[in-house]
Amino acid sequence: MSARPSITKPELKQAPGGHTSAVLSGGVAVAAIAFGVALLSEVAGTDAGSGEMTDLAAVLEGLLVLSPWAWSSVGVYAVVLTPVAGLVVTAWEFASVGDRHTVVLALAVIGVLMVSALISLLR
Amino acid sequence: MSAALIALLVSVGAGGFGSLVGIGGGLIIVPLLSVGLGYDVKTAIAASLIGVIATSLSASPRYIRTGLADRRLALLLLVAAALGGLAGGLTAGYLDGRALSLLFALLLTGVALRMLWQIRHPVTPLPVDDDATGSGFGFASTFVEPTTGENVAYQARRIVPGTAVSFVAGNISGLLGVGGGVINVPTMNVLMHVPIRVATTTSTYMLAATAAASATVYVVSGRVDPMLAAPVALGVIVGARIGARLSMRLSQNVLRLAFVAVAAVFAVSMFAQYLSA
Numbered sequence: 080m081s082a083r084p085s086i087t088k089p090e091l092k093q094a095p096g097g098h099t100s101a102v103l104s105g106g107v108a109v110a111a112i113a114f115g116v117a118l119l120s121e122v123a124g125t126d127a128g129s130g131e132m133t134d135l136a137a138v139l140e141g142l143l144v145l146s147p148w149a150w151s152s153v154g155v156y157a158v159v160l161t162p163v164a165g166l167v168v169t170a171w172e173f174a175s176v177g178d179r180h181t182v183v184l185a186l187a188v189i190g191v192l193m194v195s196a197l198i199s200l201l202r
Numbered sequence: 203m204s205a206a207l208i209a210l211l212v213s214v215g216a217g218g219f220g221s222l223v224g225i226g227g228g229l230i231i232v233p234l235l236s237v238g239l240g241y242d243v244k245t246a247i248a249a250s251l252i253g254v255i256a257t258s259l260s261a262s263p264r265y266i267r268t269g270l271a272d273r274r275l276a277l278l279l280l281v282a283a284a285l286g287g288l289a290g291g292l293t294a295g296y297l298d299g300r301a302l303s304l305l306f307a308l309l310l311t312g313v314a315l316r317m318l319w320q321i322r323h324p325v326t327p328l329p330v331d332d333d334a335t336g337s338g339f340g341f342a343s344t345f346v347e348p349t350t351g352e353n354v355a356y357q358a359r360r361i362v363p364g365t366a367v368s369f370v371a372g373n374i375s376g377l378l379g380v381g382g383g384v385i386n387v388p389t390m391n392v393l394m395h396v397p398i399r400v401a402t403t404t405s406t407y408m409l410a411a412t413a414a415a416s417a418t419v420y421v422v423s424g425r426v427d428p429m430l431a432a433p434v435a436l437g438v439i440v441g442a443r444i445g446a447r448l449s450m451r452l453s454q455n456v457l458r459l460a461f462v463a464v465a466a467v468f469a470v471s472m473f474a475q476y477l478s479a
Contacts, residue, residue, distance in 0.1 A: 096266035096273065103410075104263045110256065111439050114432040118206070121429075131424055151428030158255050158435055159417050162410035165259075169273060184277035191284035192415040198288065199419040 095172060102168045106161025113154035121147040132156075163189065205239045206433040213253060213437025220438070221261035221445035222452070223461045224405030225383030226254030226413060227438055229468070241430065248420040249430045251413050256435040258410035260442035261449075265403040268450075269345050272400050275358050275390070276408045278341075279368040283382060283412060286372025300476055302374055307472035313388040314465040317398075321455050345400060348450040356397055364394040372412075382412045384468050387461055398454045402461065 121127060128146030130137040132155065141149025170185035212234050213227070220227030228250040235246035265271040341358035358364070371385040383405045390401035420426050449457070 096269075096271075099273075100263035100266045103259050103266075107256070107259045107263075107439055110259075110435060114436040114439075117429075117432045118210075118436065121206075127429065132421055132426060132428060133424065147432070148428055151432040154435060155252055155421065155426055155428050155431050158252050158259065158431075159414055159421060161259055162255060162414040165262075166411060169277075173274075178274075181274050181277060184274070184281055188277055188280045188284060188411060191281060191288065192411060195284055195288050196415045196418040199416075200422055 095176075096169075098172055099165050099169045103161060103165050106157055106164065110154045110157035110161070113150050113157060116145065117147040117150035117154065120145045120150060163192075206429075208239065209235065209249075209430065210433035210437040213434045214441035214444075216253065217257045217260065217438030217441025218445035218448070219441075219460070220254070220257045220383070221406050221442040222402065222449050223383070223457065223464055224387045224402035224409075225464055226250075226409045227257050227441075228254055229464070231434060231438075235430070235434075241427075244425055245427050245430065248417070248426045249434045251417040251420060252426065252431040253434040253438045254413040255410045255417060257438045257442040258406055258408075258413070260439045261403075261446035262407045262410065264443075264446040264450075265407060268348070270348075270400060270403040271407040272341075272343055272358075272396070272404045273407065274343075275341055275394075275396065276404045278361070278365060279386065279389070280408055280411055282365045282368035283372035283408075284415070286369035286374075287412075287415070289369075289373050297374065303472045303476040306374075307469045307476060310384070310388075310465045310469035310472065313392055314462045314469065316392050317388070317458050317462050317465070320392075321458055343400075345397075347399065347454070349453050354397060356395070356400065358390070358394045358396050360394050364389055367393060382409055384464060388465070391458075398458050398461070402449070402457055 125145050125147060128141045128144070128148040130141070130148065132138065132152045138149045138152045140146075142153065166185055166189050170182050170189075173181040173185065213231060216227035216230040216234075219225075219230070228247075231250040231253050232243070232246050235241045235249060236243045241249075262271060266273065341361060342355070343357075344353055344355045346352070347354050367385070367389045371382070371389070386405035386408055387398075387401045390396040390404060391398050396404070417426070452460075
């Protein structure tokens with residue numbers, strides 16, 4: 080595919096994605112650390128622990144005793160919540176360069192996904 | 203070798219391959235966990251969803267920083283796919299899953315053949331409209347092809363049909379049990395004339411958002427086994443980073459061939475689903 084210099088106008092470029100990249104990388108790092116602690120703790124023979132992931136008090140308690148289950152749960156939360164944080168930051172990034180259409184799209188994605196998850200849960 | 207270690211090692215490969223071709227890796231992870239390691243299919247799917255998000259999160263920062271992932275196009279298709287997913291709950295009862303499996307298998311076969319044909323007959327870049335800008339709905343952009351350093355301009359075409367396909371894909375993906383990547387990549391590349399490099403990276407970026415909605419439901423309903431999700435996610439995080447790096451060294455034709463292989467596997471799987479239903 081050959082380049083066409085006459086049409087590579089500066090305005091064709093994407094909004095800077097540094098903040099979104101940082102948020103996604105941060106979320107992955109938190110998840111990797113949590114999963115890593117869980118696996119090491121399991122190898123070390125710590126009682127795995129168990130419970131409902133939605134019982135946040137049990138998760139917090141488990142973190143203090145290095146329960147693999149609790150640390151894995153934190154990793155799962157980090158993985159699931161990071162995309163939403165990434166979308167929020169993406170909307171903010173496009174807002175900062177005045178691209179309102181894309182801000183609307185980003186907010187619409189967040190809204191529709193939240194409604195979709197809510198409907199699935201209520202079924 | 204323990205089940206966790208096997209899951210971790212295979213997930214490295216799944217994350218690496220998934221981030222290369224813009225699919226999540228569920229194609230590899232779900233059969234491994236359910237058939238290979240004996241986990242319940244729903245538990246395997248839940249762990250795989252966590253793996254798909256982790257693949258996307260791990261590879262996307264590089265794709266965004268290098269300007270390869272087209273986030274504006276991704277967001278448009280995500281809105282359509284998510285709305286399609288919402289509507290899917292309402293229309294599922296009226297659709298014939300068996301017929302859809304056959305239709306999807308035939309479509310994927312066509313896509314694979316079309317992509318093979320593109321290797322010998324590359325698509326000439328379409329001219330970008332003079333009034334197409336980075337804002338508004340022109341969907342024109344540029345990227346630097348990492349293997350050649352060439353600055354490539356492109357404009358996504360057939361925005362309305364592409365968006366419609368994403369809506370339909372979101373609508374039927376739950377019914378067919380296929381993820382977003384196998385539909386996103388050909389929609390962008392074959393239908394919308396987006397370069398395969400951008401199609402695969404953009405698809406990888408999109409996967410986190412779509413899988414997060416499903417994963418939330420699995421987490422809240424208590425179907426995620428965090429002890430299984432841990433090795434899977436850790437494996438794909440490592441694998442996807444390697445895949446994202448490797449992707450920068452592979453030509454667009456190699457990426458296209460890799461995706462053709464994925465499309466062929468999915469097509470066979472859909473034919474099997476059609477025949478066994």
